[in-house]
Amino acid sequence: MKHKTFFWFxxxxxxxxxxxxxxxxxxxxxxxxxxxxxxxxxxxxxxGPFGCTEATAVDLEATASLREEQPLGRFNGLDTYTNRAHLAFAEIGESWNTTETWSAFFSEVLDLPFYWALAFTLTYTFVVTPFVLVLGLAIAVAVNNLPKMFKGPTIFVSLLPMIVTPLVGALILFWMVDGDGIIGATLQWITGDPTLSLKATTSLNWVMLIVYGIWSSLPFAFIVFYAGLQTVPSETMEAAMIDGASKWQSMRHVVVPHLMPLVIFISLIQLMDNFRVFEPIISFQAEAHARSLSWIIYNDLIEAGNPLYGSAGASSILTIIGVAFLLVPVLIRTWRDFNSKPV
Amino acid sequence: MATKAQSRLSPLKVVSIIFVIIWVLLASFPFLWTVWGSFKVQGDFFSKADWTNAIFGVQTLEQTGSRFTLDGYYGAWVEEEFWRSVINTSIVVFFTVTISLTIGTLGGYALARSGYKYAFWLLMVALVFRAMPHITLVSGYLLPFFEWNIWGILPTTIIVLVAINQPFTLWMLHSFFLNIPKDMDEAAMVDGCTRFQAFRHVIIPVMWPGVITTGLFSFLLAYNDFTVTRMLLSQENETIIPKIQSFLGSAQVEGNVMFAVAAVVSATVPLFILVMFFQRQIVSGLTAGAVKG
Structure with a gap:
């Protein structure tokens, strides 16, 4: 295609x-x-009659006109990045000097809002992704073993958790795990603890969010693996069986290597999507216990009447740097493949 | 090839059947439960005392005189004016899908037919753009949109959703166009068509399966979006997902959680219908990117 035509298209x-x-x-x-x-x-x-008092007041008009003139605010350099709400170099330096043990140091670092959000985001991303890969493959293999008439309905039902709006799907689960909801009440009954609430402690909140994450991403991995299984060459499978390979061995040495490109594809998509985890925190109202990078940006922006653009901007740039770190291995790999290909 | 050994009920088969049953229950039960519960009163849907109340609607019978009630739906659709958001969502989704497919097919076709290196790099750039968390983009939009006075209206949101949709649309359509043989449009060009005429008369008639599949995913992205619509639309232009979120705050205070439950079920119905009619296209769309690696 000519450069000029390409350009217009x-x-x-x-x-x-x-x-x-x-x-x-x-x-x-x-x-x-x-x-x-x-x-x-x-x-x-x-x-007044009892002498004079000095009062300080906000000059609303002058403030408003200043904001009007320079909507960006005043120049602050990189200070927003280093302040307590973001990278907090000063606070970290101080904890480094004052704490004795590693655990004390880390617990002080995790009290800082940015690092707390980063910790949750990374935990969520790197727990959900492997679970989705392993369980997705397991379900795909299991469904593949089913009689044909059950396959269609199973796929139909499986698509639901993925296709439903994240905010809505998370809400549906949130109502069920509520202390009065079906799962919440059942858990209270099983443990015999009527005050048990999944929303009360940090660790249970994290578990709940991660379970939701797995539930909603599993269908994607399942469908992709299931499609991949249809393309496993049957000759290789038969050859493996004739050579005396057990089911498990042929799975491990024939099927899994065949599906390897799909594993990379799913991990890439999952890492990108899980890193921006956001809606479930809103639905589960978990912000007291779990915050993600996306959530802290959102929180700066909804500050009523006076969004903190500077702070949100700094968090956004740090988040984008995080995404870049996730993508670098993929990009390097693609670049190598591309260069090794004879063009 | 079904041999005797394969059709017999081996232990492995039993395990996999049990496994699938568990997954099917996990995937479907929350939806069945919530749909059923949306026709009950709050006391039944959140019944601590006896979970069977939620199934038989004991309190619903006491309060309304019937085992099923449409109070939640009435509250959501009429009292809280959910229908307004439904109209807004329809407008946003319709235009987002149409515009992003139109410009996406042109771009995807060009990427599939250009043999030059820059086409590959454009796809890589699109992949990086696809990875950007939407909220970081939104925090870049807000200030300029306020300054230019285009915040809060539907066209702005539509154009933003179209742009966010593009990386994915391009990837998908690019791989569909690769499957259409090059010879077709090249033959037309040998016969004297321009590139655009070849696209118009030869490619467009055969591209519909790919376009429909891509359209489904564009629909899902626009329909399911919370971040962009929540931040960029004013209250009167709200679409259904931010509307549901705003229900939550007010509904919980006033004890109207059932309004939100009804709204949630209403929002899920179109998706349910979509899966029912387009299951095959959705599955093929999910795997299209994967097969290409």
């Missing part, structure tokens, strides 16, 4: 992506270097 989609994906990233980077204006204060003297 790609122009609409490329300009949409540049304007609304690339440009916002630049805009976020700029915002992160600025901070909100301080309120303009005026000191007034009130003189």
């Amino acid at each position: 790609i122009l609409p989609t490329l300009s949409a992506m540049l304007l609304f994906i690339a440009l916002p990233i630049v805009s976020v980077a700029i915002q992160s270097l600025y901070i909100e204006h301080e309120q303009v204060l005026v000191v007034t003297e009130n003189c």
Whole structure:
């Protein structure tokens, strides 16, 4: 295809992506270097019968006009990145010097909002992804063994947790694990503890969110593996059986290697999607116990009337750096494959 | 090839059947439970005393005189004006899907037919864009949109959703177009068509299966979106997902959780129908990217 034709064909989609994906990233980077204006204060003297008192008040008009003139705020350099709400270098340095043991140090670091969110996001990502891979493969193999007439309905039902809106799916589970909901009440009955609540402790909240994550992502891995299983060459399987391989051995040495490209594909998609975990925290109302990077950005932005663009910008840039770290291995691999291919 | 050994009920088969049954229950029970419960009163849906109340609707019978009630649906759709959000969602979803398919097919076709290196790099860039958490993009939109006075209206949200949709749409359509033989459009061009005429008269008639599958996923992205619609739409333009979230705050205080339950079920019904009619396309769409590696 000629360069010129290619250009006209790609122009609409490329300009949409540049304007609304690339440009916002630049805009976020700029915002992160600025901070909100301080309120303009005026000191007034009130003189009454008992002498004069000085009162400090916010000059709303002046504050508003200042915000109007410079909506970005005032220049703050990289200070937002290093403050307590983000990378908190000063606080970490201090904990490093004052704490004796590693565990004490880590518990102080985890009290810092950014590191707390990072800890949850990474735990969620790296627990959900392997579970989804292993269970997805198990279900795919099991469904593949079923008589044909059951396969269609099983796939239909399996698609539901994935296709349902994340916010809605999480809400449905949230109502069920409520102390008065079916799962919550059953758990109370099993443990004999009528005050047991999955929402009360941090660890149970994390478990709940991770279980939701697995439940909602499992169908995707299942479907992809199931499709992959249909393409396993039957000659190789028969050859393995004739050579005396057990079911488990042929699974381990024939099927799994055949599915390896799919494992990489699923891990890539899962890492990208799990890293931005956000809606379940809203639905489970778990923000007191679990916050993700996306959640802290959202929280800065919904600050009523006065969104903290600077803080949200800094968190966004740090999140994007995190995404870049996740993607680098994939990109390097693709780049190598691409270069080794004769063009 | 079914031999005797394969059709017999081996222990392995029993284990896998049990495993599948457990998964099917886990996947379907929450939905069945919530759909059934949405026709009950709150005392039954959240019944601590006896879970069978939720099935038989004991309190629903006491309070409303029937075992099923539409109170939740009435509250959500009429009192809380859920229908407004449904209209907004329909507008947003319709235009997002149409626009992103139109510009996506052009782009995907070009990427599939260009033999140059930059096409590959554009796909890589699209992959990186696909990985961006939506909330980071939203935090870049807010300030400029406020300044230009385009915040809160439907067209802005539609165009943003179209853009966020593009990386995925491009990847998928690109792999569908690769499956359409090159010879078809090249023959047309030898006969004197321009590239666009070849696309218009030769490719468009055969591309529908791929476009429909991609459209389903565009639909899901636009319909399921919470981050963008929650942050970029004003209250009167709210779509259903942010509307449900805003229910939660008010409903819990006023004891109207059943409104939210009814709204949730209403929001799930279109998705349910979608899976029912397009199961095959969804499955093929999920695997399309995978097979290409």
